[in-house]
Amino acid sequence: MKVDKLRTVIIYIIIILLGLVCLLPLLNIVAISFSSSAAVEGNMVGLIPVGFSTAAYEKILEDSQFWHSFLISVERVVLTLIINFVLIVLMAYPLSKTNAQFRGRNVYANLMIFAMLFITFCKVNPRELRPCRWHGWLLLIQAGCFALLAGLLKCFPHLPGQVLAEAAMLCMICPTATAAAVVTGKLGGSAANLTTYTILINLVTALIVPIFVPLIHPHPDLTFGVSFSLILSKVFPLLFCPFLAALFVRYCLPGVHKLVVRCKDLAFYLWAVALAIAIGVTVKSIVHSKVSVLYQLGIAGISLVCCVVQFWAGKRIGTCYNDSISAGQALGQKNTVFAIWMGYTFMTPVTSVAGGFYSIWHNIYNSYQLYRKRNEENK
Numbered sequence: 001m002k003v004d005k006l007r008t009v010i011i012y013i014i015i016i017l018l019g020l021v022c023l024l025p026l027l028n029i030v031a032i033s034f035s036s037s038a039a040v041e042g043n044m045v046g047l048i049p050v051g052f053s054t055a056a057y058e059k060i061l062e063d064s065q066f067w068h069s070f071l072i073s074v075e076r077v078v079l080t081l082i083i084n085f086v087l088i089v090l091m092a093y094p095l096s097k098t099n100a101q102f103r104g105r106n107v108y109a110n111l112m113i114f115a116m117l118f119i120t121f122c123k124v125n126p127r128e129l130r131p132c133r134w135h136g137w138l139l140l141i142q143a144g145c146f147a148l149l150a151g152l153l154k155c156f157p158h159l160p161g162q163v164l165a166e167a168a169m170l171c172m173i174c175p176t177a178t179a180a181a182v183v184t185g186k187l188g189g190s191a192a193n194l195t196t197y198t199i200l201i202n203l204v205t206a207l208i209v210p211i212f213v214p215l216i217h218p219h220p221d222l223t224f225g226v227s228f229s230l231i232l233s234k235v236f237p238l239l240f241c242p243f244l245a246a247l248f249v250r251y252c253l254p255g256v257h258k259l260v261v262r263c264k265d266l267a268f269y270l271w272a273v274a275l276a277i278a279i280g281v282t283v284k285s286i287v288h289s290k291v292s293v294l295y296q297l298g299i300a301g302i303s304l305v306c307c308v309v310q311f312w313a314g315k316r317i318g319t320c321y322n323d324s325i326s327a328g329q330a331l332g333q334k335n336t337v338f339a340i341w342m343g344y345t346f347m348t349p350v351t352s353v354a355g356g357f358y359s360i361w362h363n364i365y366n367s368y369q370l371y372r373k374r375n376e377e378n379k
Contacts, residue, residue: 031046134323138317149165174335195243336355
């Protein structure tokens with residue numbers, strides 16, 4: 001009973017954190033609307049109005065054009081709400097089923113990821129896809145930390161907290177999320193540099209995992225070749241298919257390419273939908289996990305530390321090469337679904353929970369970054 005209560009508390013904490021991520025920006029907007037113009041211009045307003053004033057509302061309500069615009073907005077909101085509700089239900093229902101219940105589930109989810117990456121890659125010039133110096137440093141950090149932890153567990157096989165060390169290994173070697181280019185572009189970074197690093201780190205992961213994991217967990221059936229092909233088959237189709245499709249459209253269908261490029265924020269909105277689904281899957285995996293609450297708390301803490309360290313290190317290294325946003329996202333934003341799969345396939349299965357917790361941490365930080373970016377653009 002105590003374990004169930006603790007698990008329920010953890011779930012409520014996660015839901016509250018996610019709720020705050022959504023609500024705090026809205027509270028900030030309300031506070032700004034009731035603040036004086038001097039306080040707003042000085043960027044002094046947080047969640048509480050500074051220099052309380054209703055002047056903004058008085059001016060708007062006296063404008064007849066406002067009411068006309070308001071009615072148009074109401075019409076659009078009602079129509080959009082109906083359309084979105086229908087589309088979201090049609091998308092969410094099949095994705096809530098297992099692959100056994102709905103055989104086309106994975107295809108359905110992959111098509112959405114394909115569309116999201118296709119739009120992003122259409123905006124990337126292929127000539128800009130080339131390695132840069134910070135790529136080498138980040139690859140060294142990920143591969144080096146993974147190898148160091150693997151060596152530590154090999155030398156001390158009965159080390160207390162081995163599962164936590166394996167969770168850290170998983171968080172460190174996990175490749176960059178395929179959708180990271182979308183967030184990077186929205187934050188003002190280089191989607192081309194990020195895409196190049198995503199390709200490189202997936203190759204490095206496919207090479208290094210089969211070398212070091214057998215030192216800790218020998219798998220007679222998982223040879224180097226089998227492990228290498230498993231990892232590549234899991235990641236590269238989702239990465240290369242939209243990239244090749246974007247190249248084809250760019251050079252063979254320039255009219256279609258121009259039309260896709262005009263869809264400025266569509267990839268970002270698709271990412272937001274994918275994020276909501278990923279959070280749902282993450283919470284579900286944590287709720288149904290058989291891992292003890294203490295281990296869950298430990299893995300949550302380890303994944304949080306890994307998330308903070310990698311975002312910080314990526315930004316620090318990127319600053320030296322005038323590309324802090326891209327480097328930070330490259331090292332910090334992870335393909336957590338892939339991390340969960342790696343935990344189940346190559347390591348102690350309980351370590352897969354680390355991927356779920358990491359998903360929560362990096363998405364909370366990404367939401368904060370997008371919020372700050374929007375505030376900077378509105379100044």
